[in-house]
Amino acid sequence: MKPLSLYIHIPFCIAKCGYCDFNSYALDTLLEKGHAEEDWARRYADALTEEIKSRTEAFSLEGREVGTIFFGGGTPSLFPAEETRRILDLIAATFDSGPDCEITLEANPGAAEAERFGALREAGVNRISIGVQTFDDEALKRLDRVHTGDDAERAFRSAREAGFANVSLDLMFGIPYQTIEAAAHDIECALGLGPEHLSAYELTIEPGTAFHARQARGELNGLPDEETALRMWELRDSALGDAGYERYEISNFAKPGFACRHNLNYWRRGDYLGLGAGAHSLMAGKRLWNHARPDVYAQNAADPTVGKERVDxxxxxxxxxxxxxxxxxxxxxxxxxxxxxxxxxxxxxxxxxxxxxxxxxxxxxxxxxxxxxxxxxxxxxxxxxxx
Ligand code: SF4
The missing domain is CATH 1.10.10.920 (Arc Repressor Mutant, subunit A)
Structure with a gap:
């Protein structure tokens, strides 16, 4: 049996970015609406542990080899490291996740203090993926990001100081008013840091986002035309290729040996168990998905399935x-x-x-x-x- 992948969704963010269509919620808004408690992190981690136990029983997973674990979001670096450790300890006690297990956590600059990185590394996380998007502060504001380019550089250095030898950066291109020179500058800054992995993808305007609503009202200006976007793709491919990164997927580049094993398992359609609000799973030919809202998910943590479909x-x-x-x-x-x-x-x-x-x-x-x-x-x- 092939190793299983585990995905753990942490749906909380400091603020909602205008382009984001992920299942993520600004924490303050959830607290104001009464959809989260003051001790939100402990309660959410309790729900995750309950779900892990019930899914393990339902799918007879005890002792199954786990090859990769991925904390995605939302902003998992906002989640207290002790709660992340609690989840990882339970996984280690339940499954066979050996020393080779790739354990990734997504981090956002601004929600990724150096101290937390140290504690995460000690808890067993061995790969950090930092959502930089761009180093240009004006462009970051246009995307509603809550950090600066300097914050991103600091987050990268903190990750290195904490001992992370496998760091990925997310970059975005096609940002409103971004020029080809600005896109080139972002790539240069990223390469200057020397990450092992880079995801570099084009901004897409997804239904249900604030950007989509602005576009419908004719208020989203400055998006690059097709030819400019194409030149940005070409620039990305040649600059990263010249720097020794192989493009192993449409938007993902890695130094040899550093392709993301977790995502490769998705693309190869391996089994994965998605835990947390709105998470999807593919287990033994069946796809399942969980309640999206964190409070509804937590109330149903023993069986948060809201939909399932046979895909065999x-x-x-x-x-x-x-x-x-x-x-x-x-x-x-x-x-x-x-x-x-x-x-x-x-x-x-x-x-x-x-x-x-x-x-x-x-x-x-x-x-x-x-x-x-x-x-x-x-x-x-x-x-x-x-x-
Ligand atoms: S930080 Fe990421 S998950 Fe959170 S709102 Fe922004 S894009 Fe979405």
């Missing part, structure tokens, strides 16, 4: 495996997919493969299918064809 129908499983697997640079082995999903990809999608190949969007070599460079630029449109 061969056709559906194939479509999903292609949509996820093609994100990775190496693409997918069609033979392996046939074995794993119980259906022949050629029979199910042969016509679409040929159409995409003729348009130069995918390439087939040695039984593998992968996105071409052009297909990578148009990945969202190409991948949507498989669902």
């Amino acid at each position: 129908d061969p056709q559906k499983a194939l479509g999903e495996a292609l949509m996820l697997g093609l994100r990775v640079k190496e693409g997918v082995s069609l033979g392996r997919l046939a074995q794993e999903c119980g259906a022949d990809p050629e029979e199910a999608f042969g016509e679409l493969f040929r159409e995409l190949e003729n348009s130069g969007l995918v390439a087939r070599e040695n039984g593998r299918l992968r996105l071409s460079d052009k297909g990578t630029l148009l990945a969202n449109q190409v991948l949507a064809k498989f669902i």
Whole structure:
């Protein structure tokens, strides 16, 4: 049995960023509305421990090997380190998570004091992913971020001082009024810090966000046109490639040996258990998702499932495996997919493969299918064809 991945969602933030469509809530607002208590962190950690115990029993997971653990958000670095340790101790006592287990925690500059990093490292976290987005203070304000570029540099240095040898930075491009020179400067600043991993993705305007509402009112100005965005993609790929980072997924780059194993497990459609408010799981051909609101989640922590769907129908499983697997640079082995999903990809999608190949969007070599460079630029449109 392949190792399991665990995802733990911490849905609290200092403030809500205008572009954010994650299941995250400004903590002050939750407290004001009575949807969180003063001791919110302890109560939320209690709910997580209850969920871990009930899921372990429901899926007979005791002693199962866990290869990766990921605290995502929201802002997990806002969560007290002692509560993170409590969760990790319970995981260690319940599962087989050996010394090789990759344990990532997302941190935001401004919610990531040096002291907390030290305690997190001691609790067992061995990878930090810092949400920098940009080093330009004006651009950060436009994104409603609550930190500065200097805060981001300080957070990185604090992570190093605390002993983290595996640090990832998130960068965003296509920010309103961002020029190509400004995007280049961000990459330069990030490279100057020398992280092991970089996620560099384009701003997208998602429904339900404040940016989407502003766009609908015609008030979101300064977004780069298609050609400028394309030049930013090219600049990103060449600058990071020249600096020795390999692009192993559409938006993810790593030095050799530092690709994020947790995310690779998602893209390879491995089993993962999502814990916390709004978290999704894929377990033994079944997808489940939890109540999104933290208070409703906590009230139902013994079984917070609000939805489930079987995804082991061969056709559906194939479509999903292609949509996820093609994100990775190496693409997918069609033979392996046939074995794993119980259906022949050629029979199910042969016509679409040929159409995409003729348009130069995918390439087939040695039984593998992968996105071409052009297909990578148009990945969202190409991948949507498989669902
Ligand atoms: S810090 Fe991250 S999760 Fe929180 S609101 Fe901003 S983008 Fe969303």
